[in-house]
Amino acid sequence: MSQSDVRQVDVTLVGGGMSGAVLALSLAALRKPDGSPLAILLLEASPPEQHTHSGFDARAIALSAGTCDALARRGLWPLFAPYCTPITDIHVSDRGHVGQTRLSAAEYDLAALGQVIELAAVGHELQRALAAAPHIRVICPATLHGVVLREEGVTLTLASGEQIDTRLLVAADGGNSFVRQQLRLPIRRLDYEQSAIIATVKTAVDPAGRAFERFTAAGPLALLPMQGGRCSLVWSVNRHEVEALMALDETAFLARLQQAFGWRLGRLERCGVRHVYPLILTACDYPLAQRTVLVGNAAHALHPIAGQGFNLGMRDLDLLTSALTGALAAGDDIGSFKVLNGYWQQRQDDQAQTVWLTSALAQLFANSDDPLVAGRNLALTLMARLPCLKAPLASRTLGFVTDLASRSALKG
Known part of the structure; x- marks a missing residue:
């Protein structure tokens, strides 16, 4: 095959979830x-039918307020908005114990703490x-x-x-990333010995914007x-x-x-159709x-606790887009070590934390040892009473990785 037969593109993305x-x-x-656009190629292994596409399956996920802001900045929020349900309050509790705390949008002067979206619905729009998209x-x-x-x-x-020649390769091909395996990039792996049962449930009382995170022995x-x-x-057992x-x-399941x-x-x-997903952490410390x-998920597949998976990923995507925007404006090579390492220097602390x-x-709240149970319930109780202690949880939940304790409110 001659070089003229090889497709030349600027960016290739592997994975269309x-x-x-x-x-x-x-x-x-x-x-x-x-002034010309980037030539972008997207490679996806699964057919576009949503029932077979692993990236747009039966799950619903929570988009943090920070993720919603990032989608709006990128001009993509109109694709998501019709299918979203706002989260105005989050109630966190430990089953069988007194510890609990709450987050409310009003505390941070927000219309919503985040939004819930069904992946299959937004998958059609994307x-x-x-x-x-012409390019x-x-x-x-x-x-x-x-x-x-x-x-x-x-x-x-x-x-x-x-064959394809690309200036920049982006692997977005999930927790079992083929690209990551081909390049032998090392990962940390932790099997939580849990699985998540996913389903849609109808309750007698309308949740009316309230989300619940309840820690059980399982x-x-x-x-x-x-x-x-x-x-x-999302029930981890x-x-x-x-x-x-x-x-x-x-x-019997509902009971x-x-x-x-x-x-x-x-x-x-x-209760709708139930699905099961094994819960295994995979994290690439240098992606x-x-x-x-x-x-x-090619860089970090997380436990669903606190709903951080796609929200952490969205911060990757947002900052990578900004890094490439700056590189193009400066005339830099978008695939160069300078550009990619600069992106990573800004991302690594957030990812690690x-x-x-x-x-x-995940490990703390699945542990039934008495000292740990007492400690976590004390922590939940203190967070309910002292906003400065709740700030780190709120920061991560909202997707604004900042010090909330030093701010009177969060603005979008």
């Missing part, structure tokens, strides 16, 4: 010094936007066969035999408000319990869930290689 789609659309707005080419299904790093670019070979249980008075359930819980009929959650939303009336950067926090919380 939430992270890959959002980043591709954000980068499509950038311009080179001569796919339509990608198809309509983004999507190849789907596309199976990546090989990755060769060179000083001047990255050469990708597809299973079809097609793990955290979250109910997030959705449109139509429904809730999205010990892996040996999953088979029995999934085998229960709807009535077990009611026992774990309580009656703050009245009787749990109905860079020659002209390559990992983002989203968020990975640590979610992992520590």
